[in-house]
Amino acid sequence: MNGELSELLRRHGGLLTWAAAVQVVPEWTLRRACGAGILLRVLPGVYVDARLAPPPNAPPGLPPNAPPLAPPTVPPSASSLVPSLARLPPELRHRAALAYGYGRAALGGPTALHAWGVRGQPDGEPVHLDVPAGSGLRSRPYLVLHHRRGFRPAPPHALNRRGVPVVRLERALVDAWPLLPAVDRPAPLIRAVNDGLTTPARVRSALAGTPRLTRRAELRVLLDRLAAGCRSPLEVWGHDHVFTGPAMPRLRRQFRVRIEGRAMYLDVYAERERVDFELDGATTHGDPGQREIDLRRDALLATRGILVVRFAHRRLVREPDRVRAEILAILASRRSGR
Template identity: 35%
Template sequence: MTHLRPIPVLQPGEAMAARLAREPRAFRLAELVAMSSERRARTAIERGEVVRLLPDAYVSSLHADSFVARADAALLWAGANAALSGAAALFVWGLIDAPPSQIDLVVPHTDRPRGPEWVRVRRVTWNLTAGRVGSLTLVSRDLAIVLGFGTLPRDSRGRVVYRAIATRATTPDRLAATLARVPRCRSRRELLARIEAAARGAESHLEEHGARRVFNTREFGQLVRQHRVRVRGELFRIDMYDAATMTAVELDGAAYHSTPYQRQRDVRRDAILASMGILTVRLTYADITERPQWCRSVVRDVLAVRRTTDSAPQRSAIGGMRR
């Protein structure tokens, strides 16, 4: 995993501090000296214009708190065989939105780097393959999920799995295969449950929660998960569908249903489905997570009413039902 690190070239009259300010990355002392001179490099360090984050890993003081600079410093310090892992790799891959305060690394078991608290090193005996994103070396998306899943807050773990699958960064089968070859990882059972839920068709934590915790009783066993219908040439995915009554149950997470555009899209969708006699019942994130019994009662009552009317294809179109 060794990669050449080009050394920036100073322009005539350009100060080292000004040049490094344009480089959110780490440098060895020898690189700073080669860029200018030993005297100018040490002067920049003494003035605090360049700071040492780790042994022989220096960054511009402007970028000392930057995730990219700190991640690059950790990789430079740990050696050519190191790779970003866990939440650090998940952030670089775009699978979590906020950079972690701790940098996770994996290294071969023969390497023994020891760093400060903000760097966590895992030594592994299994084959380690890594790729590159920009200037950073990191493990694959699948391995980042397996190693980082248990370190994330509980309310964000599912989103990582479903986002990776929804964006086609991985598949449930690939994730399961990667998990099988890693002997130790945190929250293994929970991750496996999420992978299995995704393999069954769940595309969000809310859908998984609804299927496992809310509509998991026998009376809702007839609901088809992730049903797809085509109306007027458009394909629609329904979270849960009762074929006998032509009723769609949608579990609306805030991330995809809260903006004016998204609400307008949902209204249009409900109208198109209603033109075929399909009634849409929408339940919000708060409904599903805070009052599951109410959700069961609403869906139960709607299905009961729909069963007592005429056959589904002959029903008049009904708009989406909301609280």
């Protein structure tokens, strides 16, 4: 490899734009490197060190420097349909997409959620960028551009996160909502709120600026549940199907208590009756370590007269009416002092 080209690739983490490279090396050097398979064109004007990209017939997630694969079992014409951008590791893929944006783009939608750390983006999903309306940029294979009026890849529209421009988390959560599979939609928002990265009120403010969002009503319902104190999909389920309705008293969600210097949050708390209803997720069942932690926590609450009642995920979801009846009976018993 040409020494100057090799140094350019090293300094820029294996990524080059044609416009920047020709300021240092002749065009023929770049063309020869492309022809020899040293450089891989992943987007118009954007090239990477070919050693950083697995071959077209590689399975998703294969490391760039993995041993050579066996000959493909599909015709070359089929394997060549894999976009070059899709073959790159996530961070390099994002940098390549931003290089194509030439300083006018920021990671958006599902890709921004990946950058914020609230949802890992699978290899099969395209990279999403927000760009200004009228930028002249257009979507490419495995790259989706969202043209926004008045957008700039800088505050207040975007922030620099780990060296790359990313739209604000609230904007990303709203924009990604209709793009994600239905089963994946609630988790990033719930995680972002639980991790203290945002609040339901801030996301609701971002939603107000997108009045025509697909599935807007579903997002508003989830925001209402989070504002009410729900902090997991199971708690949202319990709120909608078990812990509200006729005869059910007002209950506190994620109620904070402090005992012997330890702060604890009660899933669903009946303050008058001093009953804590804990909703055990599907992953909790059968974990001896977690069971021991729960028993110690329950004993500590008992020293303050708080009764802990636990409902497993399976039972809560499959027998909501029966669980509801048990809750009402427990609360009635506590009120009567029996």
